[in-house]
Amino acid sequence: MERLVDTLGRPVRDLRISVTDRCNFRCVYCMPKEVFGRDYPFLPRTELLTFEEIERLARTFAGLGVEKIRITGGEPLVRRDLETLVGMLAQIDGLDLTLTTNGALLAPKAQALRGAGLKRITISLDSLDDEVFRTMNDVDFPVGRVLDGIDAALAAGLEPVKVNVVVKRGLNEDGILPMARHFRGTGVVLRFIEYMDVGHTNGWRLDDVVPAAEIVAAIGAELPLEPVEPAYRGEVANRWRYVDGSGEIGVISSVTHPFCGDCTRARLSADGKVYTCLFAVQGHDLRALLRDGASDEELSAAIAAVWRARTDRYSELRSAATVDLPKVEMSYIGG
Numbered sequence: 566m567e568r569l570v571d572t573l574g575r576p577v578r579d580l581r582i583s584v585t586d587r588c589n590f591r592c593v594y595c596m597p598k599e600v601f602g603r604d605y606p607f608l609p610r611t612e613l614l615t616f617e618e619i620e621r622l623a624r625t626f627a628g629l630g631v632e633k634i635r636i637t638g639g640e641p642l643v644r645r646d647l648e649t650l651v652g653m654l655a656q657i658d659g660l661d662l663t664l665t666t667n668g669a670l671l672a673p674k675a676q677a678l679r680g681a682g683l684k685r686i687t688i689s690l691d692s693l694d695d696e697v698f699r700t701m702n703d704v705d706f707p708v709g710r711v712l713d714g715i716d717a718a719l720a721a722g723l724e725p726v727k728v729n730v731v732v733k734r735g736l737n738e739d740g741i742l743p744m745a746r747h748f749r750g751t752g753v754v755l756r757f758i759e760y761m762d763v764g765h766t767n768g769w770r771l772d773d774v775v776p777a778a779e780i781v782a783a784i785g786a787e788l789p790l791e792p793v794e795p796a797y798r799g800e801v802a803n804r805w806r807y808v809d810g811s812g813e814i815g816v817i818s819s820v821t822h823p824f825c826g827d828c829t830r831a832r833l834s835a836d837g838k839v840y841t842c843l844f845a846v847q848g849h850d851l852r853a854l855l856r857d858g859a860s861d862e863e864l865s866a867a868i869a870a871v872w873r874a875r876t877d878r879y880s881e882l883r884s885a886a887t888v889d890l891p892k893v894e895m896s897y898i899g900g
């Protein structure tokens with residue numbers, strides 16, 4: 566098969582699948598309450614892809630070169646019987662399958678997810694300070710229950726467990742070092758993420774971004790760090806290890822050092838639209854093709870055509886002028 570690349574020579578290697586646009590949190594940087602309130606028009610159930618439809622698309626993407634799939638959302642664990650989908654996707658040969666969750670519902674599910682074939686997991690936790698965390702998730706959810714989820718993931722053997730921390734200036738930056746101290750030596754890999762201007766509801770300003778270099782310097786001043794070589798092209802996290810051998814961290818500098826040139830990622834929304842960039846405005850409707858009875862070859866050709874035409878490099882072009890461009894929300898498209 567001819568190698569599938571986009572207009573900038575980038576292959577398709579990763580697929581993020583959003584299984585729901587709903588969430589049990591209202592993180593201030595993602596689904597602010599004022600926008601995602603009681604009247605917000607979330608997708609009705611019939612509009613969501615079924616597990617069978619998701620599996621079929623996942624296999625088609627795998628046939629085009631996708632090696633890694635991340636299940637995400639919204640909050641993926643609010644989708645009922647998610648372990649059934651995990652079991653279906655785990656059957657796809659040679660696939661690195663993982664999941665990103667806020668951890669709220671993880672403790673009682675971790676073992677079932679592992680049993681269904683999930684190998685590793687990423688859990689989001691922005692602060693160990695209960696008050697700060699409750700403010701950031703904005704549903705008064707306590708840190709302790711996310712830590713229970715992390716422990717359950719470790720006990721179930723979902724390794725490595727990664728913990729995503731979105732850093733927002735003035736909100737949780739004081740918690741960076743306590744996070745590093747807490748997780749060093751546990752096997753958990755922290756990944757600090759620069760706060761991004763996704764969607765158009767979070768009121769993003771460049772001043773709110775704590776640059777990755779500042780995060781590394783803050784930790785390194787107390788716990789010396791050295792860089793780790795990237796494991797593969799397109800790895801988004803810049804990796805650092807503690808000089809004393811007690812583990813590693815990653816920083817994701819999508820604002821200060823955009824990595825569009827190496828971006829090999831496609832995103833599938835919960836209602837079956839494929840997006841070729843987190844900052845894309847428009848998706849391509851694969852659900853319509855599925856429900857119109859397209860053959861496997863037709864599906865594959867449609868996805869390949871979308872990828873071949875891909876030109877996106879939003880983060881490299883980001884400037885004051887791009888902040889106000891229309892964008893879709895991360896909870897819909899899949900973070």
Ligand SMILES: C[S@@+](CC[C@H](N)C(=O)[O-])C[C@H]1O[C@@H](n2cnc3c(N)ncnc32)[C@H](O)[C@@H]1O
Pocket residue numbers: 588594595637638639640641665666667687688689729730731758759760761762763767895896899900
């Ligand atoms: C959209 S969430 C979906 C999965 C799950 N609900 C969770 O929170 O892990 C995926 C990741 O995106 C991150 N995220 C959300 N909004 C962001 C923003 N504006 N900038 C940077 N990261 C963001 C979250 O912190 C989370 O780690």
Ligand code: SF4
Pocket residue numbers: 588589590591592595596638639640667689896
């Ligand atoms: S970051 Fe995750 S947990 Fe927070 S509101 Fe967005 S989807 Fe929900």
